[in-house]
Amino acid sequence: MGLGVSVTVGTMETPKNQAKRIQARNAAMQTLNRVTAGVAFVAVAGVGLLGVVSAHTVPGVTSSSQASTTSSSTATTTTSSGVQSSSTSVGSSSSSGVAVSGGS
Amino acid sequence: MTDTVLWYTTRGAGAVSLVLLSAVVVLGVLSTLRFQSASWPRFLTTGLHRNVALIAVVFLALHIVTAVVDPFTHLGWLPAVIPFSSYYRTLWLGLGTVAFDLLIAVVVTSLVRGYIGHTIWRTIHWLAYGSWPIAVIHGLGTGTDAFSAWLLALTVMCVVAVAISIAYRLWAGSPDPLASARGAFRSAAERREER
Numbered sequence: 001m002g003l004g005v006s007v008t009v010g011t012m013e014t015p016k017n018q019a020k021r022i023q024a025r026n027a028a029m030q031t032l033n034r035v036t037a038g039v040a041f042v043a044v045a046g047v048g049l050l051g052v053v054s055a056h057t058v059p060g061v062t063s064s065s066q067a068s069t070t071s072s073s074t075a076t077t078t079t080s081s082g083v084q085s086s087s088t089s090v091g092s093s094s095s096s097g098v099a100v101s102g103g104s
Numbered sequence: 105m106t107d108t109v110l111w112y113t114t115r116g117a118g119a120v121s122l123v124l125l126s127a128v129v130v131l132g133v134l135s136t137l138r139f140q141s142a143s144w145p146r147f148l149t150t151g152l153h154r155n156v157a158l159i160a161v162v163f164l165a166l167h168i169v170t171a172v173v174d175p176f177t178h179l180g181w182l183p184a185v186i187p188f189s190s191y192y193r194t195l196w197l198g199l200g201t202v203a204f205d206l207l208i209a210v211v212v213t214s215l216v217r218g219y220i221g222h223t224i225w226r227t228i229h230w231l232a233y234g235s236w237p238i239a240v241i242h243g244l245g246t247g248t249d250a251f252s253a254w255l256l257a258l259t260v261m262c263v264v265a266v267a268i269s270i271a272y273r274l275w276a277g278s279p280d281p282l283a284s285a286r287g288a289f290r291s292a293a294e295r296r297e298e299r
Contacts (some may be wrong), residue, residue: 028145036155039127043120043163050254051116055108057252 110174115248117167119258122243124160125207126262128153129236133269137276154214161211164204196245199238206235221294236266 131153140146172179179197183190185205188198213220213228243259244250250259 024145028148031144032148032151032155035152036159039124039156040159043124043159046120046123047113047116047163047166049116050119051112053254054115054119054249055112057254058249 107174107176110170111176114167114170114174117163117170118243119255121160121164121167122239122262123258124156124163125236125239126266128157128160129232129266130269131156132232133273137273157211157214161207164207168204193246196242200242200246203235203239203242206231206238210235221297222290223294 131149135146135149135153138146139149168184171177172181172184177192179190179192183192183197183201185201187201187205188194190197190201210229210232213225217225240259240263243255249255
């Protein structure tokens, strides 16, 4: 029993210590709230900033209108070339069919 | 809102989500190391880990919603929750869905931790270690500009930060001398509750 009493007295906190602990906890909670708000703010700003950076660095998009026109012109040429190539291939196939027909 | 704005917001939110998720992993590792100083008590690390995780989920939701509603991709809502169900970049997008589903499992079980018990919560929480690398691979595979210098630098910084924290965690071991005794006590208490 005597031992129990001494343990109880040993772990008791003075009001001064308790107030200090409460103050420290409140300060830490304030820090947590500030850091969380800061992270949220930086994240929102980050979405905007990285979105803009992404818009400027996306492959195939250039800032000057002249370069954009050139790119478009190149694309048109490629498509046209593709059609020509396909047409040639069909013609060649047809010619080959005629030769086979003549043989039989 | 134009398609272009949605597209850029998707990518901005994706990059920010990656940074936030990396911060969550690093803070999680720091909290297991019981890091503290005079001005930084231990519960601050745990609290920040939880708050940043919730912020990350919000930005991940923004990333997903803007991608789904973007008329250019025509993704629909199903690929946002069911992995590998998208016609568009099926594998890479599916990995993102897997990472998101794992993260949701981790967040939800953390919110109901008091009801499910420590062992189940801890087991599911380990999924976070799987979710993060899958998210990184999703970013590298799906991202239109994943290999542009700025995004590559951001990804490398995140990977290095997480790698250092995990390496330090493995090197330092458990800083809690009573960890095994505490774990045994928890398991015994849970078994008793189940009876």
